[in-house]
Amino acid sequence: MKKTINIPLGSQHIALLEPVRFSFTCENETIVGVEADVGYVHRGVELACTTTFKFKQVGYVVARVCGLCAIIHSTCYTLAAEELMGQEVPRRASYLRLIANELDRIHSHMLCLAHTAENAGFEALFMRTMKDRELVMEAQEAMTGNRVQFDYVSIGGVNRDITTDIEALIRQRLGLLKEKVGEIKELFENNWSLSLKYKGVGIITAENAYRNSALGPLARASGIDFDVRNESAYLPYGELGFASVTMSEGDIHARNMVRLLEVFESIRLIESALDGLPEGEIAAKVRGTPEGESYMRVEAPRGECFYYLKASKGQYLDRVRIKTPTFGSVPAMIEALKGANYADAPAIIASFDPCLSCTAR
Amino acid sequence: MIVTKEPTSMENVRSVIEAFYDMKQWHFVCINGLFENDELEIQWAFTKIGAKDEWKVFCAKAPGDAILPSLADLLPTARMYEGELRDLLDARFENSRKGMFIELDGPDAPLRRKR
Numbered sequence: 001m002k003k004t005i006n007i008p009l010g011s012q013h014i015a016l017l018e019p020v021r022f023s024f025t026c027e028n029e030t031i032v033g034v035e036a037d038v039g040y041v042h043r044g045v046e047l048a049c050t051t052t053f054k055f056k057q058v059g060y061v062v063a064r065v066c067g068l069c070a071i072i073h074s075t076c077y078t079l080a081a082e083e084l085m086g087q088e089v090p091r092r093a094s095y096l097r098l099i100a101n102e103l104d105r106i107h108s109h110m111l112c113l114a115h116t117a118e119n120a121g122f123e124a125l126f127m128r129t130m131k132d133r134e135l136v137m138e139a140q141e142a143m144t145g146n147r148v149q150f151d152y153v154s155i156g157g158v159n160r161d162i163t164t165d166i167e168a169l170i171r172q173r174l175g176l177l178k179e180k181v182g183e184i185k186e187l188f189e190n191n192w193s194l195s196l197k198y199k200g201v202g203i204i205t206a207e208n209a210y211r212n213s214a215l216g217p218l219a220r221a222s223g224i225d226f227d228v229r230n231e232s233a234y235l236p237y238g239e240l241g242f243a244s245v246t247m248s249e250g251d252i253h254a255r256n257m258v259r260l261l262e263v264f265e266s267i268r269l270i271e272s273a274l275d276g277l278p279e280g281e282i283a284a285k286v287r288g289t290p291e292g293e294s295y296m297r298v299e300a301p302r303g304e305c306f307y308y309l310k311a312s313k314g315q316y317l318d319r320v321r322i323k324t325p326t327f328g329s330v331p332a333m334i335e336a337l338k339g340a341n342y343a344d345a346p347a348i349i350a351s352f353d354p355c356l357s358c359t360a361r
Numbered sequence: 362m363i364v365t366k367e368p369t370s371m372e373n374v375r376s377v378i379e380a381f382y383d384m385k386q387w388h389f390v391c392i393n394g395l396f397e398n399d400e401l402e403i404q405w406a407f408t409k410i411g412a413k414d415e416w417k418v419f420c421a422k423a424p425g426d427a428i429l430p431s432l433a434d435l436l437p438t439a440r441m442y443e444g445e446l447r448d449l450l451d452a453r454f455e456n457s458r459k460g461m462f463i464e465l466d467g468p469d470a471p472l473r474r475k476r
Binding site: 037038039042044046047051083210211212213226231232233293295297304306308310318319321323327328330331360 | 362364384385388389390391393394395397404406408410411412413414416418436437438440441442445448449460461462463464467468471472474
């Protein structure tokens with residue numbers, strides 16, 4: 001006989017990195033209904049960006065939306081503001097922005113992979129992935145001056161150049177990381193207990209992914225070749241021959257593999273960008289104030305990050321609208337959880353790599 | 362970048378988007394809201410899949426206290442954006458409830474505030 005019970009997960013739970021609350025309706029062990037509450041860390045960022053801070057400061061405010069993808073937020077805002085100002089950006093700065101964005105993607109993907117390993121009870125792989133992640137954190141610190149809240153991108157360019165010593169350090173760390181990630185990939189691909197835990201679990205079909213406007217690695221693991229790096233010319237990805245990664249299974253395993261393969265692609269992009277790094281200035285003189293409406297999106301580690309700006313030539317913006325990938329992925333997450341075994345819920349949630357600081361802002 | 366803005370009315374927005382939206386051709390980005398001169402402007406933003414930076418934005422205006430049409434059955438993610446705008450802008454979409462994004466005892470419609 002079926003017995004229906006309601007089980008809460010969160011808002012504080014050992015399987016969750018950030019506060020979010022799920023309420024599962026279960027028939028025996030099977031999840032049949034899900035409700036999600038995502039608003040635990042709302043900080044009023046959009047209001048602050050139009051009332052407290054001037055447009056030149058806002059890039060540094062939005063970097064505080066999220067510790068993991070700070071550079072993505074400041075890049076997206078800056079590109080939107082530059083469009084409204086008709087601001088030119090030196091080619092060297094565009095390449096440096098691309099390198100910083102890809103370093104950010106690598107460290108975010110590695111955190112997610114470590115977390116999913118932890119959720120499978122594979123503590124050793126969790127610790128190893130976090131240890132190897134330090135390589136990219138060191139490269140990031142050398143390049144931007146900080147490990148997490150780096151204020152690297154600014155209107156007109158970037159705030160720091162890289163020296164030949166820093167370039168050598170980035171290349172050395174990425175060379176080591178490539179080897180380490182190769183070993184981690186081998187484990188995710190072939191370890192029996194990880195396969196048992198992840199293959200065929202938390203499936204999002206391509207049809208479901210389309211219907212729920214799925215984004216990022218989630219969509220690409222379901223066979224949808226959708227990546228803003230292909231769909232927009234916001235940074236010189238086209239010049240470096242960016243190739244997106246897709247898989248078709250749509251399960252936790254496929255999402256992990258997409259992230260792992262994307263780490264290799266990010267390393268290749270950074271190495272190509274360093275090889276072809278243009279000479280010249282890192283920032284152009286900023287002139288004028290923003291006017292009009294701008295729609296801008298960039299590819300964050302979790303998918304499409306969108307900024308809308310409205311300005312009328314003043315120092316303060318009229319409206320800043322931020323849409324983050326996790327917020328848009330909640331309906332797809334709910335679909336993946338329905339029909340799953342309750343015991344798999346933490347691993348399914350972790351495989352979406354949810355970022356609640358971004359979501360609630 | 363090509364941004365095509367298509368003004369419509371709140372009464373017609375549902376049928377206009379229903380006729381336009383093909384989920385394999387267009388990606389639904391988000392719903393955006395603005396509050397100016399005691400009036401709400403709601404924007405539904407889409408991008409063309411496979412095209413570089415091609416946007417289609419439907420926009421409609423309504424008085425600040427109007428009941429707005431929900432597109433959650435057509436665009437499942439719309440439910441999230443409608444709930445968010447309900448809390449931040451007091452945009453009253455059909456079937457939306459307060460408290461999804463800001464706690465019920467939190468500030469009321471903070472984005473309606475002026476500097």
